[in-house]
Amino acid sequence: MRRFARFYGAHPLHLLAVLFSFALAGYAVMVVGPQNLWNPDVWWKSIAVWFLGAVIAHDLVLFPLYALADRSLRSGLDAMRGRRRPRPRAVPALNYIRVPALASGLTLLLFLPGILEQGADAYLAATGLTQEPYLDRWLLLSAAFFALSTLAYATRLALSRNDSGAVSRP
């Protein structure tokens, strides 16, 4: 047992669990028919391509994008702060920008087809309607997120000024 663990790197149960997942996934692929995973005419309309795309969709596409955006935002705010005299009880603006941006981004990500009017023909055939209102609605929703955040930030700023005023008063 110990020798197995030293060679394999984990308890035998680990091996059993992993082999279970391979066998089940393999059976699913066999039932669907491996030939059905590949579209010989249009390669990117293949199930296999979309599945492998999904494997990297977050880690190698979405994550670098939002990590870069967040890093730029942080360094931008730092640079701005650096130019001014440091205030002792300043309220950081970072999360008041992050939160509405994330809300806006999440709704864009989930409802992208409607917002971009993707699949307009299928949409019209199914519902008898167009996707025309979605972009406007998403923009208004985003405006509401940022407006609420601005309001919250202004309130926090006002409160923190009152606080520091109270402290400095004799």
Add this chain to the structure above:
Amino acid sequence: MTDHSRGPRLRSPLRGPWLTSVFGLVLLIGLPVVIVTGLLSYIAYGPQFGQARPGDVGWLHLPYFAWPTRPSWLYRLTQGLHVGLGLILVPIVLAKLWSVIPKLFVFPPVRSPAQALERLSLIALVGGALFEIITGVLNIQYDYIFGFDFYTAHYWGAWVFIAGFVTHTILKVPLMVRSLRSRSFREMLRTSRADTRPEPADENGLVAEDPTPATISRRGALALVGGGAALVAVLSVGQTTGGFLRNAALLLPRGRSYGDGPNDFQINRTAAAAQITPEQTGDTWRLSVTGGAEPVQLNRSQLRAMPSHTASLPIACVEGWSTVETWTGVRLRDLAAAAGVTTFGSAKVTSLERSGAFNSAVLTVDQVRDADALLALEVNGAELSLDHGYPARIIVPALPGVHNTKWVQSIEFREA
């Protein structure tokens, strides 16, 4: 512990086994509901009549049973949960993936056969989860850019995901429990940003080696992710619940008004798309009922002369939307009796629609015999509009929406 050098500098002080385990626990509770309701939907489509898609799934299904008609909101509930909860969990899936991203960059990438195999099994887990989310999200918005059959791909992807999910659960639940016990949840909710410190270094390499000061507290991060889930809930549950909340479904196709009047509710296939012509639905329209001694032909006024029944029933779509309307028409069991049908095993309803994947549907005996199972001629006191299936459509309690055939042409009562 082994030294984990990493590619990019991941310096967030929030990442660690505790935070990952919180997200993991939420998914461990939520995802099985999404999985089971999805598999139930397959059964609701009637695989015994060969009308569930994909047709052949081998052993990969829940035990088969006849989909009941009661409670009438059953499919509304199960499919509303499947789509609604699936959407609500998206921010949590993304947060979970964010929290474990250092594992992508561990070096050396393979330290033991166990680790190599485990990483391979993550392809099923992560690929399966995101593949299901992406195809599902595109399907509920009618965006078929992927080109392959949605039902086949989503069903197949679900089982690959289940394989990865079960294995990941077996391998990680002990670690999750240990991590959750390592600190008090309440304590975390009381900790401000200024007091937020990294978790102790862990053997999995989730905790940053060189963390920056916290820009958000853990409770803030949890509120952010939970808030994202709540936002998605607000923007999507209305399409299932209807009523006042429907107004909040701003970005989903099913939140929209179709004008005023009795026929103002969701359409999932227009008469134009089904190529229904005025001649087909005009005065020459006859409903053909077979299965008795002689075939019977009924026109609209004959149907109207039969005893009518009114029922308030939901119609619920696989895409997650549903709506309750008041339907009036002839009971299907009365139609069977009128056609001289005494015994039957199933009934095949066929639409005037020539093409289309759902231009016919087979109903079970229980679905036909339900007291509220109707050939509806009216909705909310008015004649059905052409888009809602004029001159007659099926409405059966708890039946998946698409099997409530519109523009009915014939009903064939069968032995089995």
